[in-house]
Amino acid sequence: xxxxxxxxxxxxxxxxxxxxxxxxxxxxxxxxxxxxxxxxxxxxxxxxxxxxxxxxxxxxxxxxxxxxxxxxxxxxxxxxxxxxxxxxxxxxxxxxxxxxxxxxxxxxxxxxxxxxxxxxxxxxxxxxxxxxxxxxxxxxxxxxxxxxxxxxxxxxxxxxxxxxxxxxxxxxxxxxxxxxxxxxxxxxxxxxxxxxxxxxxxxxxxxxxxxxxxxxxxxxxxxxxxxxxxxxxxxxxxxxxxxxxxxxxxxxxxxxxxxxxxxxxxxxxxxxxxxxxxxxxxxxxxxxxxxxxxxxxxxxxxxxxxxxxxxxxxxxxxxxxxxxxxxxxxxxxxxxxxxxxxxxxxxxxxxxxxxxxxxxxxxxxxxxxxxxxxxxxxxxxxxxxxxxxxxxxxxxxxxxxxxxxxxxxxxxxxxxxxxxxxxxxxxxxxxxxxxxxxxxxxxxxx
Numbered sequence: 001x002x003x004x005x006x007x008x009x010x011x012x013x014x015x016x017x018x019x020x021x022x023x024x025x026x027x028x029x030x031x032x033x034x035x036x037x038x039x040x041x042x043x044x045x046x047x048x049x050x051x052x053x054x055x056x057x058x059x060x061x062x063x064x065x066x067x068x069x070x071x072x073x074x075x076x077x078x079x080x081x082x083x084x085x086x087x088x089x090x091x092x093x094x095x096x097x098x099x100x101x102x103x104x105x106x107x108x109x110x111x112x113x114x115x116x117x118x119x120x121x122x123x124x125x126x127x128x129x130x131x132x133x134x135x136x137x138x139x140x141x142x143x144x145x146x147x148x149x150x151x152x153x154x155x156x157x158x159x160x161x162x163x164x165x166x167x168x169x170x171x172x173x174x175x176x177x178x179x180x181x182x183x184x185x186x187x188x189x190x191x192x193x194x195x196x197x198x199x200x201x202x203x204x205x206x207x208x209x210x211x212x213x214x215x216x217x218x219x220x221x222x223x224x225x226x227x228x229x230x231x232x233x234x235x236x237x238x239x240x241x242x243x244x245x246x247x248x249x250x251x252x253x254x255x256x257x258x259x260x261x262x263x264x265x266x267x268x269x270x271x272x273x274x275x276x277x278x279x280x281x282x283x284x285x286x287x288x289x290x291x292x293x294x295x296x297x298x299x300x301x302x303x304x305x306x307x308x309x310x311x312x313x314x315x316x317x318x319x320x321x322x323x324x325x326x327x328x329x330x331x332x333x334x335x336x337x338x339x340x341x342x343x344x345x346x347x348x349x350x351x352x353x354x355x356x357x358x359x360x361x362x363x364x365x366x367x368x369x370x371x372x373x374x375x376x377x378x379x380x381x382x383x384x385x386x387x388x389x390x391x392x393x394x395x396x397x398x399x400x401x402x403x404x405x406x407x408x409x410x411x412x413x414x415x416x417x418x419x420x421x422x423x424x425x426x427x428x429x430x431x432x433x434x435x436x437x438x439x440x441x442x443x444x445x446x
Contacts, residue, residue: 010421010434011434012352013352013419014419015351021416021418027413028414028417029078031409031410034382035064035380035400038398055111056103056106057106058106058110058401058402059401059403060401061088061091062088063114063407064087064401064402065088065114065118066402067084067408067410068084069084070414070422071414074417084122092115103152103161104155104157105155108136110165112165115133116133117168117424117427133169134172134173137178140162140166140174141181146185149185149188153189155223155429156224159185159186159189160182160229162182163182163186163233164429165178167237180242183245183249184245186199193256195255196251196256200218201220205217214275216275218273218275219275220273223288223430224337225288226273227257232296235297235300236301236304238301238305239305243305250305268284270291270294271283285328285331286329286338286339287338287343287428291324292321292346295317296318296346297430298313299311299318299354315356318359319358319359322358326369333387334373335387335404336408336428337408339385340370341370344363344367344412345425349415353435370409370413385397
């Protein structure tokens, strides 16, 4: 099991030639400088800024904190550590002031995840033994006592997201307790289906414009909001020693997922969702929805429990994604969630985990697409993003954040150009360990 905190040796390698990698690192620095400029130009009181931007992982200060931490590891002489620490402190302060919701990507558990992730990396333990994360662990543990659950089960704002936080906290008091409770709630909300075990997205949780089409809900096939996210989390829970509680759910969930494959001519291996009476439609190529995110989550689970057949399935799905026509991907901007940088990063992570050259070439291809999308002077760091504005209207706007903005793009570029392993992607449930000579032949599937 990899160390959760602190520097460690890894087998992560840049996928770019040295000269090209140096230029990409320069681009990341230019992007970081523009993010800082954008933050410095924000107007209003601290509370107004917190309200507008938030503290969360997706677009707020906690996501920006680990954005600045990773360049600090790659180029320590640049002084990014102070910026990262300042942003983390702002995230913690803003969460307390605004009474943030609990969700991982938009609430206090995401801020707490960042705190645990950067503990021992960005800052050391207090000499007096004070634990800054203990209060969140206690609050979340009490929140997870709710039964029947009745709320989201997903990664972005539900049970899986709380589980991802708990995984990061597990070495410390409260983490294991939260993890057990997440597993208990997932067990309670699981549905036995003819093909295995799944989790229903209820009509109340489905977007209002889609509720009429799904009066009984549906079964979501995206990592961000659906069953593949559960699979990645359950695999990680098994690896942390919770196999007795997690493995039966994991076996049933993988069986169910693999039964949802579309016909070979469909255009993608999996659709967006499935429900009785509905014909699944082919999905885009992305982390949030589609084959690429599913391949990473499935491979993560396969490696966690040593399941060779699942690993073969994951690699086949990833190779099919690599062979897909770029125009069918549905990527219009560069963001991590559903843009070109996210596609490149997942191919990079899958290549590092398997050694497959086709996945490396796909990662390079989508990296170049990402660099081609850059328009210096536009957006933040040269990346206008197709995202909603404050009124919810979609359009091309500047977005400094992690999930759909410039920070996420910078992290993906950094991972392609430096030997610093991007362990921030644990929050995406795609952090499959790189292939090393120490891995046995049994783990070298494909």
